[in-house]
Amino acid sequence: MTTPASRKLWLGYAVAMLWLYVLLWPLIGIKPGGLEFATSAAIWAKLAAISAILLVLWQLKQRGVFDFVSRPAEAVSKALGKATDRVPTRLWLVLAFACAVAFPLVTERYAHDVAISVLVYICLGLGLNVVVGMAGLLDLGYIAFYGVGAYTYALLSVHFGLSFWLCLPIAGAFSAVAGCIIGYPTLRMRGDYLAIVTLGFGEIVRIILNNWMSLTNGPNGILGIKPPGAYWWQDGKIEHIWLGSLEQFYYVILGLAVCTIVAVYRINHSRIGRAFEAVREDQTAAELMGVNTLGIKLLAYAMGAVFGGLAGAFFAARMRFVSPESFTFIESAMVLAMVVLGGMGSIPGVILGALALIALPEIFRGFELYRMFVFGGVMAMMMLFRPKGLWPAKRMGARSEERD
């Protein structure tokens, strides 16, 4: 057990555990009544023991002690992989869609609510993915477009009584304009500057929503937004109904999410998508190969904004109420985290990311206070062990630096 490599490993372990205690003790041990060591030491000892056991197991595995189990297991998983590969992608998609459609029939309200959230965030994540994953432009103010879409529908519905379905494209268009307004000044910026400016713009939008009392009613928000309407066969004739129940909302957002997925997929596999990728890979080379990089970047912002705006309009309809509070920076960070966690540029990745970040915290509700602690830990682990995300895009690398 004392090869130089293993000694280094255990040294690293010791340092990490020391560090953990230094972090843990102030959190738990400093009490109004004085300092206390017992509780933090107990928790620390548990964590240390668990990680020590994991480390030993890992070392044993490295030496091939478990080969008698892992070899056959690997063979089985490979065979399984081959078998699943033979099933065409189309069938998987149909299966997934069928599950999504059946979902509300076999679950109750609480699950519907979470599922609606997940689908909203899938739309947002996919939209941001166009900007960040495909075109490689960091955007820290993405939630602003969600806000623009939400307020567009809210205002049009409350003041003019326009229908949700009519407002959907209008919200998309307004968001696209907002995307261009925000995108335009940043076109010649790269990296850090881009991040800071988009962050600033995101805040500007929120502050406008907060302070333009006469239009947005400021922090009090807007009440009385109508849900989507529909014509449906009822009592022997076609009648107008409001899609106001959670179940109905679920199907509306499912439809929106499916449209978003199809749209993003098709853009990705088109001339425009290739231009996005080329800009991400090497902006100068893309320009020299005939891509109008400024125009394409603007388009990326606008496209991303449209998907955000559509999701926003739905959000307003579903909550029947909007206020600036829903569009804070933390939301932008959340959506970005989904994209990064899931795998930049990967559609299934973003879907998984949204599931992980919205559904898992709900499942972990039992942990109460430690929820965020677990959450942070999982994120850190993910970035260490799967830096390209849960379901990485087939090809996605570091964005190219300036060369030549």
Added chain:
Amino acid sequence: MAILELSDISVRFGGLQALTDVSFRVSEGDIVGLIGPNGAGKTTVFNVITGVYQTSSGQVSYDGRPLKALRPHKILALGVARTFQNIRLFQNMTALENVMVAQHSRTREGVFGAILRTRTQKREEGRIREKAMQALSFMGLADFAGEVASNLAYGLQRRLEIARALASEPQTLLLDEPAAGLNPAESRELMHTIGRISALGISILMVEHDMKVVMGICRSIVVLDHGVMIAEGRPEEIQRDPRVIEAYLGHG
């Protein structure tokens, strides 16, 4: 007539005079070599032509049309394509996709076409793919179409750069040290390829250090030293020119 003409080009970078009054032309169907020691300003000439750098004075015209103030993608659309001294492929895209990007300026379909998959969009997409495959086959890369660019061997990456430039359907091709890093066999192959490109009616301006390549295929040669044109003429004349010999030997 697609004539590329540089008249009295000067370029300054702060205190550095990178080019001083450089004038030459690349006529239709020509193969012109641009040579000179390292740092002479050859790549700068390419960057000026393709709109990456602005000139301090002088102008570049193509087809009788001044290129000043045109952004690089517009210049490509006019028919001037280039490769890079340091390979600049889209590393994480496949060879085919790399080449397909070059068709961007020759195609029109926008976002709505892509989302709705209209018939014209599909037809255009098919055409892009076809043109791209043609370019790959021309450079002998058809078998590597699905390969990610960064996984290709160095020599293949060099060829892929040329394929990408060709896929933009240029009339004039600028090659920046295409033989750099190639072994002698690959160099010979490259000479042959350049001949075939020329046979397509594409004019070529190439920077190259390998004198065998330059002397072998160029019909005329321009020599730069410290940003100044010190000679211009046919290969035999250049080889004998004392200023050229001095520039090369003087710098080692």
